[in-house]
Amino acid sequence: MLEESELVTGEAVVLDLRVAKLASRALALALDVLLQVALLIGAALILSFTVQTGDESLFVALLLVCLVLVMVGYPVISETLTRGRSLGKMAVGLRVVRVDGGPIRFRHALVRGLAGFVVDFWALGLFGAVAVIVSLCSSNGRRVGDFLAGTLVVRDRVPDGAAHAPIAMPPGLEGWAAQLDLTRLPDDLALASRQFLARFRELRPEASHALGWGLAQQVGNALGTPVPPGVPPWAFLSAVLAERRNRDHARAFQAYVAQTRPGYQPYPGPQAAQPSWPGPQPGGVPPEPPTPPSGTPVPVENPFTPPS
Numbered sequence: 001m002l003e004e005s006e007l008v009t010g011e012a013v014v015l016d017l018r019v020a021k022l023a024s025r026a027l028a029l030a031l032d033v034l035l036q037v038a039l040l041i042g043a044a045l046i047l048s049f050t051v052q053t054g055d056e057s058l059f060v061a062l063l064l065v066c067l068v069l070v071m072v073g074y075p076v077i078s079e080t081l082t083r084g085r086s087l088g089k090m091a092v093g094l095r096v097v098r099v100d101g102g103p104i105r106f107r108h109a110l111v112r113g114l115a116g117f118v119v120d121f122w123a124l125g126l127f128g129a130v131a132v133i134v135s136l137c138s139s140n141g142r143r144v145g146d147f148l149a150g151t152l153v154v155r156d157r158v159p160d161g162a163a164h165a166p167i168a169m170p171p172g173l174e175g176w177a178a179q180l181d182l183t184r185l186p187d188d189l190a191l192a193s194r195q196f197l198a199r200f201r202e203l204r205p206e207a208s209h210a211l212g213w214g215l216a217q218q219v220g221n222a223l224g225t226p227v228p229p230g231v232p233p234w235a236f237l238s239a240v241l242a243e244r245r246n247r248d249h250a251r252a253f254q255a256y257v258a259q260t261r262p263g264y265q266p267y268p269g270p271q272a273a274q275p276s277w278p279g280p281q282p283g284g285v286p287p288e289p290p291t292p293p294s295g296t297p298v299p300v301e302n303p304f305t306p307p308s
Helices: 022-050 056-081 087-092 106-120 129-137 144-149 174-178 187-198 205-223 233-260
Strands: 004-008 014-018 094-098 151-155
Touching: 022 056, 022 087, 022 094, 022 129, 056 106, 087 094, 094 106, 106 129, 106 144, 129 144, 144 151, 174 233, 187 205, 187 233, 205 233
Parallel strands: none
Antiparallel strands: 004 014, 094 151
């Protein structure tokens, strides 16, 4: 059973996040420790060949520098560059976020890294005993570094059913979405929007409204276009992500065809001139009209019904 944490955002909206359990965090830490040990062994071997024989003080000093860089620098750098995920957390599907649900920055990763080395695990942590005790006493499984940095470890991996759920193009937004410059949309913002749409029904109404408008405004600022009047935020995000997916599929298909069938003329994109429909063929049976790359869904009575 998934354990959830009720966190309050800056807009005083309760946000549900799936808190990472102690077992999954321990597995991610074990993977990171194995990588760190491998890095330390490699550094020791390199120093043994480069440092002159007999200069033990220099060898020990450089080894201590490598120890600090690996034990503190590795988690800080990895969590800063990946917005809260080390290699161990990536493998397990975890992510470090702020207590308001936002992505962490360098200062959060630095505080967590220093506290993890000094208090939680190694210097004064009795090989992780302090971190385990504090996590068990915390309702959200937070260790000392999380309390000092104001962070929380949550499950980042989307369930299989939600990950493969298709995002449909809302009716009436096909032409508008075809004119967007989607190269300006960051991958992390697109992922956040996709996760919001996947959990649209699971969030509280006030949380869904606040998060939807916040994400829509961020996406609009990144693309340089505001949310069209009268369009709900979920429909705006669905149109952007559906068009992005369709363009990715079209590019992948054209690249495949270019490799397997040289000289093949691909179907023109949404901004190119559309080929004329050939009309009835011999036999009196008209062919089916071509489907645009963006996909034109069947009209419904209410074009802005929230996704199920």
